[in-house]
Amino acid sequence: MAELGEVDMSGATNATNATATTTGAAAAPARRRPGGTGWNLLVWPALVFLAVLFLLPFFQTALRSVTDPGPANYAIFWTDPVYARSLVTTFLTALVVTVSALLIAYPYAYLMYRSTPVMAGVLTLLVILPFFTSLLVRTYAWTVWLQQTGVINSALLDLGVIDAPLPLMRNLLGVAIGMTHSLLPFMVFPIYASMRRISPALVPAARSLGATGAFAFRTVFLPLTAPGVISGSLIVFVMSLGYYVTPALLGSPNNAMLSELIVNQVEQQVEFGIGSAIGIVLLALTLVFLFLGTRVVRFKDIVTGGR
Amino acid sequence: MPHPPVRRVEPPSRTLDRRQLLRLAGLTGLAGTGALSLAGCASAFGTQRADSVVFVSDGGEYQQAERDVWLTPFQELRPDLRVAEDVPKNYAKLQAMVASDNVLWDLVTATGDFGYGGDRDFLEDFAGHGLPLDELMPEYTNESIVGHTMFSNVLAYRTDKLGGKKPEGWADFFDLDKFPGKRGLRNFPSGAVLEIALTADGVAPGDLYPLDFDRAFRKLDTIRHETVFWTTGAQSAQLIADGEVSMTQVWNGRVFNLQKEGAPIEIQWNEHFIQADSMVVPRGSNVEHAMALAKHCLSAENNAKLSRHIPYGPTNLESLKLVEKSMLDHLPTSYLDIGIDFDNKWLNAHRAEVDSKWQNWVRST
Numbered sequence: 001m002a003e004l005g006e007v008d009m010s011g012a013t014n015a016t017n018a019t020a021t022t023t024g025a026a027a028a029p030a031r032r033r034p035g036g037t038g039w040n041l042l043v044w045p046a047l048v049f050l051a052v053l054f055l056l057p058f059f060q061t062a063l064r065s066v067t068d069p070g071p072a073n074y075a076i077f078w079t080d081p082v083y084a085r086s087l088v089t090t091f092l093t094a095l096v097v098t099v100s101a102l103l104i105a106y107p108y109a110y111l112m113y114r115s116t117p118v119m120a121g122v123l124t125l126l127v128i129l130p131f132f133t134s135l136l137v138r139t140y141a142w143t144v145w146l147q148q149t150g151v152i153n154s155a156l157l158d159l160g161v162i163d164a165p166l167p168l169m170r171n172l173l174g175v176a177i178g179m180t181h182s183l184l185p186f187m188v189f190p191i192y193a194s195m196r197r198i199s200p201a202l203v204p205a206a207r208s209l210g211a212t213g214a215f216a217f218r219t220v221f222l223p224l225t226a227p228g229v230i231s232g233s234l235i236v237f238v239m240s241l242g243y244y245v246t247p248a249l250l251g252s253p254n255n256a257m258l259s260e261l262i263v264n265q266v267e268q269q270v271e272f273g274i275g276s277a278i279g280i281v282l283l284a285l286t287l288v289f290l291f292l293g294t295r296v297v298r299f300k301d302i303v304t305g306g307r
Numbered sequence: 308m309p310h311p312p313v314r315r316v317e318p319p320s321r322t323l324d325r326r327q328l329l330r331l332a333g334l335t336g337l338a339g340t341g342a343l344s345l346a347g348c349a350s351a352f353g354t355q356r357a358d359s360v361v362f363v364s365d366g367g368e369y370q371q372a373e374r375d376v377w378l379t380p381f382q383e384l385r386p387d388l389r390v391a392e393d394v395p396k397n398y399a400k401l402q403a404m405v406a407s408d409n410v411l412w413d414l415v416t417a418t419g420d421f422g423y424g425g426d427r428d429f430l431e432d433f434a435g436h437g438l439p440l441d442e443l444m445p446e447y448t449n450e451s452i453v454g455h456t457m458f459s460n461v462l463a464y465r466t467d468k469l470g471g472k473k474p475e476g477w478a479d480f481f482d483l484d485k486f487p488g489k490r491g492l493r494n495f496p497s498g499a500v501l502e503i504a505l506t507a508d509g510v511a512p513g514d515l516y517p518l519d520f521d522r523a524f525r526k527l528d529t530i531r532h533e534t535v536f537w538t539t540g541a542q543s544a545q546l547i548a549d550g551e552v553s554m555t556q557v558w559n560g561r562v563f564n565l566q567k568e569g570a571p572i573e574i575q576w577n578e579h580f581i582q583a584d585s586m587v588v589p590r591g592s593n594v595e596h597a598m599a600l601a602k603h604c605l606s607a608e609n610n611a612k613l614s615r616h617i618p619y620g621p622t623n624l625e626s627l628k629l630v631e632k633s634m635l636d637h638l639p640t641s642y643l644d645i646g647i648d649f650d651n652k653w654l655n656a657h658r659a660e661v662d663s664k665w666q667n668w669v670r671s672t
Contacts, residue, residue: 080663080666080667081667081671082666082667082670082671085670085671086670147549147551148489148551149549149550149551170535248538252536253494253536253669253670254669254670254671256670261666264662264666266399267397267399268399268662269659269662270398270399270402272399
């Protein structure tokens with residue numbers, strides 16, 4: 001089963017990349033070399049790809065949500081408490097994941113920033129390493145660690161630290177751990193990118209004017225990394241909203257995210273219309289959050305990390 | 308092996324606008340599921356669909372067994388056909404195929420309440436194709452489904468976690484004082500979980516239907532804090548094998564495999580819930596080839612063979628005499644006297660209600 005969130009987001013990320021490329025090309029004519037117009041053609045495969053595999057299915061889904069059998073599909077959010085509650089769970093989970101990813105990623109990115117190039121390379125590798133294994137394998141690996149008879153609980157029981165196994169999974173905690181792990185790179189890299197752009201002279205300059213290390217960090221360094229923090233948080237938050245595999249395996253039925261309810265409607269109930277309606281509501285709310293985010297940081301900065 | 312049954316989409320004869328919608332989807336290669344659209348392209352490019360018969364089941368060891376005892380020999384008998392397979396079965400996909408006139412599956416495994424009531428609008432009838440319908444157990448056969456394999460929802464328990472005591476049935480499953488430890492139940496409303504709760508609460512097998520939802524949920528509430536819900540057969544096996552739960556609802560074939568590996572797990576066959584996997588032929592498929600393959604699988608001789616590979620029993624009454632003696636202890640067909648039947652017709656007619664009630668209970672805190 002494809003990770004719904006990842007599929008959606010790769011589409012969205014591609015879309016923004018494509019937009020960035022187009023504007024880049026449009027802004028370029030002053031520097032255009034002979035034959036430069038040919039480069040514009042390179043954007044077409046991406047546009048065709050998106051039109052066929054993202055926009056068309058999207059419109060089909062939107063259409064179906066109001067025609068199969070009718071707009072009453074949306075009423076499920078009012079008539080059935082399960083869906084409204086799951087909506088809250090979905091956003092709560094995304095929030096928890098975003099905050100925990102930020103708390104882990106910021107010090108990590110700072111360590112990368114302060115390291116030698118070789119060490120920074122090793123740290124980068126460690127962040128992207130999880131991408132070399134499948135999401136399903138990674139999630140099952142977390143089960144081995146987190147379950148009642150898992151590595152952590154067995155060790156703590158053997159050491160006499162606890163008397164009964166801790167509930168580390170089949171709850172929000174387990175979901176948050178698994179999702180934070182797999183989304184961490186999306187937080188680390190924008191923050192690291194924004195740190196890299198800070199002139200190394202700025203903090204010493206503040207120190208030379210009498211600021212303490214902590215004061216210089218807080219008033220000079222931290223604000224300059226804000227674009228990276230905001231873009232990283234937006235990406236992680238938005239990707240979290242559509243996650244499916246991780247919550248299905250590490251969560252429990254009573255904290256199901258909307259993606260799980262969509263699967264139930266489509267695969268088990270064959271209610272394509274209701275499934276589409278839930279998907280559209282999730283997408284609309286995601287766009288609202290993206291829009292609010294762009295009030296704070298330029299949209300282009302979200303994909304470029306504030307370059 | 309069992310798969311969630313589904314509510315139906317409108318069959319093609321009823322609503323043309325939806326059919327056109329789906330056909331548009333098929334044409335643009337953008338139907339809901341990737342596999343469907345890819346397969347759609349394949350048929351549009353003219354692979355020899357007419358000469359093939361596509362068999363669809365649940366994958367894993369189960370479909371491997373079906374391949375070994377049914378499909379490969381059938382291919383040898385019929386070199387003029389191309390016997391192909393797809394996986395996994397999915398009723399939503401099946402119904403979308405029929406509704407869009409783009410049927411790529413010919414003989415599909417169905418479980419539980421699929422194939423009754425309105426589902427039949429999507430299926431061909433078996434009558435008149437020379438199948439040994441008289442020899443099959445009548446409970447699992449109607450005009451558009453033929454049962455082919457029996458399995459069971461059993462209570463499995465860890466012999467090392469219950470202090471030497473042995474649970475006698477579902478009432479003990481709900482007795483957390485006498486039998487401590489977590490419980491595993493399937494997160495699926497028409498896969499026995501409600502019937503299990505009612506049976507534990509003292510409802511006689513004959514009085515299970517119509518299901519008393521409130522009573523079932525009241526009973527389930529008593530163990531909810533100690534219950535782990537599973538969705539796939541692999542998950543249920545992992546839960547009991549790792550000792551995450553001390554007792555679980557599970558398909559009997561999964562326990563057999565764990566026992567072979569030496570896990571301290573036993574089955575309590577009392578009050579097991581019997582189910583059959585059946586075959587269905589989607590409307591508009593290669594009916595003639597599908598029927599020929601179905602006939603091959605259901606003959607007394609061939610239907611008996613599957614149980615050599617996997618502990619699921621035949622549905623052909625003649626086959627029961629041919630089953631290998633060493634497997635008898637592991638087959639649900641050997642415990643029919645202490646088993647309980649589903650009312651698939653009732654479940655089919657109340658599918659939406661059953662699902663809605665279940666979702667509301669299982670998704671609440």
